[in-house]
Amino acid sequence: MSSHRPPPVPPRQVFTDPVHFLAFGFGSGLSPKAPGTAGTVAAIPLYLLLSGLPLWGYLLATLVVIVAGIWLCGESSRRLGVHDHPGIVWDEFAGFLVTMIAAPAGWIWVLVGFVLFRIFDVLKPWPIGWVDRRVGGGTGIVVDDLLAGVYALVVLQLLAWWWQVLMATA
Template sequence: MPDSSTRDRVALAIARLGPSGVCPVCPGTCGAAVAAMLAPFVFLPLSLPMRCVALAVVYFIGAWAAGRAEHLLGRKDPGEVVVDELLGQWVTMLPFASLTWPQVLAAFALFRLFDILKPWPVRAAESWLPGGHGVMVDDGVAGLEAMLVLAGLLHFGLL
């Protein structure tokens, strides 16, 4: 079994999505951009049931890592924790088997818009659950809202 310092380093690496979370400018945007760029290669090729499984794995591992990072960094929802952006960005793209690069860019922009502005119920979701689960859930809700807008834009041929 790995020692606690190894587990802590792994937790921080996951929470930060490698170096994304330590980006000196807008780490959340950096994390979401990494998630958006990976999606066409890692997430979208999966079947819908496997995308749901992938999101569940990201959620639970991300919640563990985010909660551990909060403890290690001594702050609630530290800015360098960006694994929640991975969840939210991929939730935005969940129902779509394939997206063109302009559509991926639109998914990225919509998710960031909802994540930054935090319209209801995104802001409320921040307090639904404690610790790492609370870090993750609001981005999942922002992703759901962005997904609905993206689906509408695609349905009406606006993208």
């Protein structure tokens, strides 16, 4: 089994090209260790900015992030000549925003959403791993993270419901 990793992208290339800058999550994807985790951390301020919107506004903004991300991730990947370069983390932004749809307010829920999203994004349970291996281009880069976000969203909402029931009976 090969552990081939693509060469790192020079920071200058990321910070001088708007496509790479966004696809690399404002530079967070340059992290030498766990760029996907760094990208998800970088998505938290965007989530916090959007979390004050009404649900329809949050969903619309999330849709814009997803649609833009399909193009950004695909174009950045094409320019680098590497499908789904580890530094491309805009897909983590999209997946995390999906995770946090209608999340309860509070830092604990941001942390729970973060952990759940990272678990599903890393483990890639079916069909996430299947989609990741079979769908190409920007769509393939983003869709597996969207699915991880949906799994995390469901678990987060179940935990929030359980917590609410627990607090109501306490």
